[in-house]
Amino acid sequence: MPEIGRNVMPETFDTNRRRLLKSVAAIPLLSLLGMSLTGVSARAAAADLVYGASDPAAKQGGSLTVGSLIEPPSFDIYHQAGEAVNFVAPLMYQTLVYADHDGNPHPLLAESWEINEDASVYTFKLRSGVTFHTGQPFEAADVKYSLDYMRNAENGTIGALDFADIDTVEAIDPLTVRVTLKQPNSAFLITLTHRNGSIIPRDWYAGENARARLNSTSVGTGPFRLVEFVQNSYMRLERNQDYWQPGLPYLDEIVVNFIPNSAGMLVAVRNGRVDMAVLVRPQDAEQLEGVGGLTVQRSRSLNQKSLDLDSEHGPLKDERVRQAIALLIDKEAVMQAAISGYGQVLGTTVPGLQERWGVPLGELPNQTVDVDRAKALLxxxxxxxxxxxxxxxIIGYDWMEPAALTLVEQLAKGGVRVAIQRLDLGTWLQNFRARQMGFTLNDWGTPPDPNILYYRHFHKKPEGADFRNWANDEASTLLDEGRQALAYEDRKAIYDRFQKLLAESxxxxxxxxxxxxxxxxxxxKNHAMHPIGWHFGLVKTWVDK
Known part of the structure; x- marks a missing residue:
């Protein structure tokens, strides 16, 4: 994958202090943060910058069958947590801004934007001629409703904290929205690229059984519509005939078959029951070597496999116990057991952010095995x-079983005796949202910005969700500072300090x-997986059957 956030200098600057940057949609936001974000404007992006490269040889029509080990409990995108719904929701629902494979922001439902000097006021010009799957026209009032509904924690939304910095959302005219923040937020554009920023028709959730109805119909502006969802079996998406990007999507239909385990997935791939599958255990690719008619694609991710330690759970309340556990873990061995090395050992950030934002592993505490020190701490x-x-x-996350068994062996060497408890995804998510995570394996990804990776998960309440009950004042202060700093150098220094604290505690x-x-x-044909792991690439995928 190309280096995220290369230092690309714009061709022109205004000479005044606002330094108005032209055509920012074609320049990485992460690069912008190395200069100045203030006074930024953006114009519409070329078609090839959204959803990946177009293919002039593409044929319209056809059906694609995708195998998935993970099934969303529901498609109520505003209230359903977890990565499972993220994989396919972006095919049905769209946001104002899209982040490409390199983390560059591009106009999606917003045709352009302007940002004031201190990154506290964002003004978006919306696309005209866009309609929802319901047939309603897409307008500024829908953006206001969606962002206001999502940021209201009383609605039980999953992204309320992501948008807690919003002070007001104003519909200036039918195609203009102004968002004013309570304080500067240099990551706001990338925050809007997350599924939590999806736009739905105004007043949707005021309707009868609105949440349940999303399991049988979609109401977004995306290139595909949900037409059928049979739990424990499959879901079917069909081409949105009224989609606003001419010629897209290429496919008429996508069918996602939910398959209970990796062994069944391999059988489905070999016998042609599915045309495409994401291998949750990457090492399964080795079993497909030499099988005719198949190609294995491998790419870098923005994902992490982590071990979470609830700081209010039993002996984990003591920082020394958590440190001891960290000192007993051989990450390389766990990775080999779980995914046969098809990945990257992490310190305190995800692979796609390590080069630009991560602290080198050798500079972080508690990263190497030290059994004697672990026993002493206990x-x-x-x-x-x-x-x-x-x-x-979590049942269905096949990498977790071998990882857990390896951890049991490693932790036992220091006197940490572990029993494995297997939970279904729904129960695990209930614990997650209730901040009763306990001692658990986790699997999650992030858009390409450290604020989004860290803030909601690790900032203390009420500003953050603090899922692990860390309640660390110093960490929360650093996260506030990182969100408000504009220059890359300032942000990098802040997030370096945060990561060292994260590794220490x-x-x-x-x-x-x-x-x-x-x-x-x-x-x-023409399929590329987005680093975040969501199926954006299927918009420009086609089949030659």
């Missing part, structure tokens, strides 16, 4: 004979990031 914490604890895994152990491994049949 003794200091009042556990000279070790501790007993349950490790939670250990509310989580980021173990490894798995590469994306996708197997496709020879009939599948």
């Amino acid at each position: 003794a200091e914490a009042g556990h000279p004979d070790g501790i007993d604890i349950e490790l939670r895994t 250990v509310p989580t152990v980021m173990m490894f990031g798995a590469d994306h491994i996708v197997v496709v049949s020879d009939a599948v």
Whole structure:
């Protein structure tokens, strides 16, 4: 994958202090943060900058069958947490801004934008002629409703904290929206690229059974519509005939078959039951070597496989216990067991952000195995004979089973005796949202900005969700400073300090990031997996059958 956030200098600057940057849509936001974000404007992006490269040889029509091990509990995108719904929701729902494979922001439902000097006021010009799947026209009032609904924590939305910095959303005219923040937020554009920023028709959730109805119909502006969802079986998407990007999508239909395990997935791939599958266990690609008619695609991700330590859970309340656990983990061995090395060992950030934002692993505490020190820390914490604890895994995330078994062996060497508890995704998500994570494996990705990676997960309440009950004042102060700083150098210094604190106190152990491994049949053309792992690429995928 190309280097994220290369230092690309714009061709022109205004000479006044606002330094108005032209055509910012074609320049990486992460590069902008190395200069000045103030006074920025953007114009519409070329078609090839949204959803990946177009293919002049593409044929319209056809059906694509995708195999998936992970099934969303529901498609209520504003209230359903977890990565499972993220994979396919962006095909049905769209945001104002799109982030490409390199983390560059491009206009999507917003045709252009302007940002004031201190990055506290964002004015968006919306696309005309866009309609929702309901047939309603897309207008500024819908953007205001969507952002206001999402940011209102009383609605039980999953992204309320992502947009808590919003002070007002104003519909200036039918195609102009002005968002004023309570304080500068240099990551706001990239925040808008997340599924939590999806735009839906105004007053949708005021309707009867609105949330349940989203399991049988979609109401977004995206290139595909949901027409059928049969739990424990499949979902079917069809081409949005009224989609606003001419000629897209290429496919008439996408069928997602939910398959219970990796063994079944391999059978489905070999016998042609599915045209494409994401291999949750990347090492399964080795079993497809030499199988005719198949191609395996491998790419870098913005994902992490982590071990979370709830700071209010039993012995994990003591920082020394959490540090001891970190010192017993051989991340490379866990990665080999879980995904046969098809990834990257992590320190305190995801693979796609390490080069630009990550602290080198050698400069972080608690990254190398030290059994004697771990035992000493447990003794200091009042556990000279070790501790007993349950490790939670999620059924359907096949990498977790071998990872958990390896962790059981590693932790036992220091006196941490582990029993594995397997939870279904719905129960795990309930614990997650209730901040009762306990001691658990986790699997999640991020848009390409450290604010989005860290703030909601690790900032103390009420500004953050603090899912791991860390409640660390110093960390929260650093996260506030990182969100408000505009220059890359300032942000980098702040996030370096935060990452060292994260590694020292250990509310989580980021173990490894798995590469994306996708197997496709020879009939599948022009597919590329987005680093975040969501199926944006299917908008420009086509089939030659």
